[in-house]
Amino acid sequence: MTVLPDDGLPLAAEFPDATHEQWQRLVEGVLRKSGKDVSGDAAEEALSTALEDGLRTRPLYTARDGAPDPGLPGFAPFVRASRAEGNVAGGWGVRQRYAGDDPVRVNEAVLADLENGVTELWLAVRPGTLGRVLEGVYLDLAPVVLDGGAEAGALARELLGTYRERGVSAAEARGNLGCDPLGHEARTGEAVGFEDAVALAAECVRDWPQLRALTVDALPYHEAGGSPAQELGLALAAGVASLRALTEGGLDVEQALGQLEFRYAATADQFLTIAKLRAARRLWARVAEVSGAPGAGAQRQHAVTSPVMMTRRDPWVNMLRTTVASLAAGVGGAESVTVLPFDHAVGLPDAFSRRIARNTSTILLEESHLARVVDPAGGSWYVESLTDELARSAWEFFQEVEQRGGLAQALRSGFVEERLTSTWQQRRRRLATRREPVTGVSEFPFLGEKPVEREPSPAVPAGGLPRVRRDQDYEELRARSDAHLAATGARPRVFLAALGPAAAHTARATFAANLFQAGGVEPVHQPVSVDADTAAAAFAASGATVACLCSSDALYEERGEAVAAALKAAGARWVFLAGKPGTHSGVDSYVFAGCDAVDVLSSTLDRMGVA
Numbered sequence: 001m002t003v004l005p006d007d008g009l010p011l012a013a014e015f016p017d018a019t020h021e022q023w024q025r026l027v028e029g030v031l032r033k034s035g036k037d038v039s040g041d042a043a044e045e046a047l048s049t050a051l052e053d054g055l056r057t058r059p060l061y062t063a064r065d066g067a068p069d070p071g072l073p074g075f076a077p078f079v080r081a082s083r084a085e086g087n088v089a090g091g092w093g094v095r096q097r098y099a100g101d102d103p104v105r106v107n108e109a110v111l112a113d114l115e116n117g118v119t120e121l122w123l124a125v126r127p128g129t130l131g132r133v134l135e136g137v138y139l140d141l142a143p144v145v146l147d148g149g150a151e152a153g154a155l156a157r158e159l160l161g162t163y164r165e166r167g168v169s170a171a172e173a174r175g176n177l178g179c180d181p182l183g184h185e186a187r188t189g190e191a192v193g194f195e196d197a198v199a200l201a202a203e204c205v206r207d208w209p210q211l212r213a214l215t216v217d218a219l220p221y222h223e224a225g226g227s228p229a230q231e232l233g234l235a236l237a238a239g240v241a242s243l244r245a246l247t248e249g250g251l252d253v254e255q256a257l258g259q260l261e262f263r264y265a266a267t268a269d270q271f272l273t274i275a276k277l278r279a280a281r282r283l284w285a286r287v288a289e290v291s292g293a294p295g296a297g298a299q300r301q302h303a304v305t306s307p308v309m310m311t312r313r314d315p316w317v318n319m320l321r322t323t324v325a326s327l328a329a330g331v332g333g334a335e336s337v338t339v340l341p342f343d344h345a346v347g348l349p350d351a352f353s354r355r356i357a358r359n360t361s362t363i364l365l366e367e368s369h370l371a372r373v374v375d376p377a378g379g380s381w382y383v384e385s386l387t388d389e390l391a392r393s394a395w396e397f398f399q400e401v402e403q404r405g406g407l408a409q410a411l412r413s414g415f416v417e418e419r420l421t422s423t424w425q426q427r428r429r430r431l432a433t434r435r436e437p438v439t440g441v442s443e444f445p446f447l448g449e450k451p452v453e454r455e456p457s458p459a460v461p462a463g464g465l466p467r468v469r470r471d472q473d474y475e476e477l478r479a480r481s482d483a484h485l486a487a488t489g490a491r492p493r494v495f496l497a498a499l500g501p502a503a504a505h506t507a508r509a510t511f512a513a514n515l516f517q518a519g520g521v522e523p524v525h526q527p528v529s530v531d532a533d534t535a536a537a538a539f540a541a542s543g544a545t546v547a548c549l550c551s552s553d554a555l556y557e558e559r560g561e562a563v564a565a566a567l568k569a570a571g572a573r574w575v576f577l578a579g580k581p582g583t584h585s586g587v588d589s590y591v592f593a594g595c596d597a598v599d600v601l602s603s604t605l606d607r608m609g610v611a
Contacts, residue, residue, distance in 0.1 A: 020062065027059075051272070052227035052423065053393040061381035067388040070278070073374045074298070077285035079278050079387065081333050082298035086374030091365040092329075093336035094358055095120035095145065095302065099458050100348065103132035109354065111136055117358045120175070120336055122147060124458075127154040131162055139168045145215075145261075145302075145336075146178035149187070149461060153179070153196035160208070174210040176261050182238045182407055183217035186224075186416075189463040191408070194242070198249035201259040205251060212300070213259045214242050222265040223307055224417065224465035225424025228276045229390055233397030234416065235262055236283050237407040240398075243291065253293040266303040266337070268321040270328035271386060274377050277301055277332030279391035283398075303329035304338040310345040311471040313478060314440025315452050318342035319356060326360050330370045331377055337361055345469065347454030417465055424468055431470055432598040441471045442597065445517045447481075447491065473598045474518055477605065481520020484610045491522040492608045493544035494576075497567060498529050499551035499559050505529065508578040509550040515591055516548070519601025521608075523548075532562035536570035545608050548576040548591065561585040574607050 028043045038046055047059040071077055074084025096118045100106045103125065110121060110133065124147040125133055134144070139162070148155035156177035163173045179197035184190065201213035218235035226234065239260060246256035264280060266273045281299045288297025305325040310318050319342045329337045339357040341349035349357070364370045377383040397419075404410045411417075430436040437443040460467070469475070485491050494516045498505035513523040524542040527534070539547055547567045549560055556579065564575050564586030574588045581590040591600055 020060075020064075023060065052427070053229035053390070055229075055386070055389050055393065057271075057382075057386070061385060063381065065381050065385045067381075067384040070282075070378060070384065070387070076289065076294050076297060078281040078298050079285075080375040080378050082281060082300060082335065084374075086333065087330070087335065087371040088374060091371040092334055092361070093120040093143065094118050094361045094365075095122050095336040095338045096354065096358060097122040097124065097147075097304075097338055097340070098133070099124040101126065101458060103129035106133050107135055109351075110134070112351065113354055113358055114142060116355065117362045119143075120145065122338060124148075125155070127151050127158055130155065130158045131165075134162060139163060139166060140172035143175035145176045147215075148178055149184050150190065150192060152177070152184070153200065156196075156200050156213070160203075163208075170208050171210060173208055176212045176215055177204070178215050179213050180215045180217050182241060182411070183215065183220055184461075185408065185411055185464065186220035187461040187464045191412075194245035194249070197242070198245055198251075201246055201251060201256070202249065204259060205255050212261050214246075215261050215263055215302075216242060217263045219263060219265055219304060219307070220465055221416070221420060223467045224420040225308075225427065225468045226420045227423050228272055229393035230397055230420060230423060231265065232276060232280055232283060232390070232394035233401060234407065235264065235280065236287065236394065236398040237401040237410070239284060240287060240402070241407050243287070253288075253291045254296040257288055257291075257293060257296045261300045261302055263302045263304060264334075265306040265308070266325040266329035266332075266334070267306045267309055268324045270324050270331075271377075271383060272390075273303075273325060273328035274332040275383055275386040275390050277303065277329065277334055278375075278377075278383070278387045279394060281333070282387070282391050283394060286395075301334040302336040302338070303332070303334035305329075305340045307340065307344065307467075308469055310340060310342075310469070311438060311441050312345045312475055313471065314446060314449060315342050315346055317440040318344070319360075320439075322357070323360050323364075327364055327368075327370065330361075330364055331375075333375060343452055343454050345471075346452050347456050350454065411464075420465065428468075428473065432473060432596050433594050434597055435594065436470075438470050438474070441474045442518045443514065445478075445514070447517050447520065447522055477519035477598070477601050479520075480605055480610050484520075490543065491520060492605060492610050493522045493524050493542060494604070495539050495542040495544040495547040495567075495572075496523050496525040497535055497539070497547050497549050497563055498525065499531070499549065499563060500529060500555045502528070504552040504555055505550045508552075511593070512548045512550055512576070512578040512591060515597055516601070516604075518597060519605065521601065521604060530563065531559060532566050535563045535566040539567050539570045539572060545572070546574040546576070546604060547572045548578055549587065550578045553579060556582075556584060560587070574604070 024043055028039050049057040070079035073081035096113050098106050120143045122145045146155050177200050181192040181194050184192050197214050204211045204213045216235055216239045218231045221234045222231045243256050284299040285297035305322040309321050322339050326337050326339045339360045341353035341357045343349050343353045401410045404415055434442050481491050496509050498509050516523050524544055530538050567575050577587045577590050580592055
């Protein structure tokens, strides 16, 4: 029971508030215990985390971390929501993507999903198949979004013809025709004019008030390794280019703004995703304001769980990634959310993976009730600060693109690819050193897992910006191991030469086993412990060609050189030591937290003769 004084205030009110400086002094004390003698702001900085785009996440945010007023939901600058009611009325749209060359099978998947929770369709199909794909679909209830690439115009006209044939009224036809000339160029390197897009936009304004003609797709930039600010800046540049084309084609600014939908990636970094979607609305509101239509700058957003984070090994973990990403997309205010099936990176999804994907949104909406609060992250000092910093960084990059003549010129000159590649190489380094761990791939891999097999997905467009994945370097290593297994009946092996009792070697033996398995190298830890007299026989029985010493620093000094010599005498081509680098005789190299795991594993496979 809470006891209140006579004035009705909690008893805590009698105690003075702690100051920021007092908190910093406590932080200093903790850091000193870990060997870091820093004070004041430097102590706080020591606990900060570096993000892409030069941003940093600090350990503590307070009211003094000011950010611009985000306004109210549904009002400029639309940071808090594009609509005053947010997604409260019906939740976000559960938009599933469908691709494939067989319209009958695509139609079966569409109907099954619509009956079980999907509310919107995203179709990447060929012209001439749309009627069959949409057979049995109530087009007055299910919005349709097209992804036609170079054939976007033909696919869009086929959809409009289908609406007319089936008697769907103009007020009931909802969705997006999917014209995205710059997105197509980013994917393929093929320049496509805006003529079709402008003509279809004019037709939508005139005859189809609930349809939009253009998509501004930021996924090509995200999938090329771009940072959140780069993704936002390039989406903004694409949006501005589309706005110019539409107004030059005869639409007024408000009409042109109403013809665009923006598509962003949602990652498992939930706060960055939330801030990115909020920042995107603020940036687009600024574009609308300077274009003379401040009240029409509400950006319609479609969030897709990131293809870059999807892994081919241990794909079941993708369910966790997409759950966090879709939660962030919903909290961030996206009107439509696509959860990619967990087997997306493997091939065409099956019925089970599509079910899990659609049910992810269903659970978040119907059980967690995430859509019942508009902008639940609003007011968080951290989220508001991150939104502001991300918006400023994105605006700077957008201005760089505009200074180079706009997005089309920036793509053709190689500027966009150069900047995205630079960002990706930095991230690739963090992945290689496991500073950015990937569960099931670079951390906790399971060599004995049964591969998930699916039919191949349709070929993706090529010729433009590259497509990257977080798992790609480790996937190449695992593929080499798989080929060796298929050719010889066994995986390449490393012998873990553990010294002393379990208390001394377990931590480093576990670390080493985890690291080597990330490259498809099977660790052999039998017997549990060896010494100079038993190491040679144990190594010979292991079938390995390299070895790794695992123990405490004290036992390395006491026994390490003798055991390393025994292993070399028994034929070990290379001897690692799990621990900080030193000068141990007989040890060729060291594996430790922060080492370049990809380089270590690649060179190890080379030494083993694994092609």
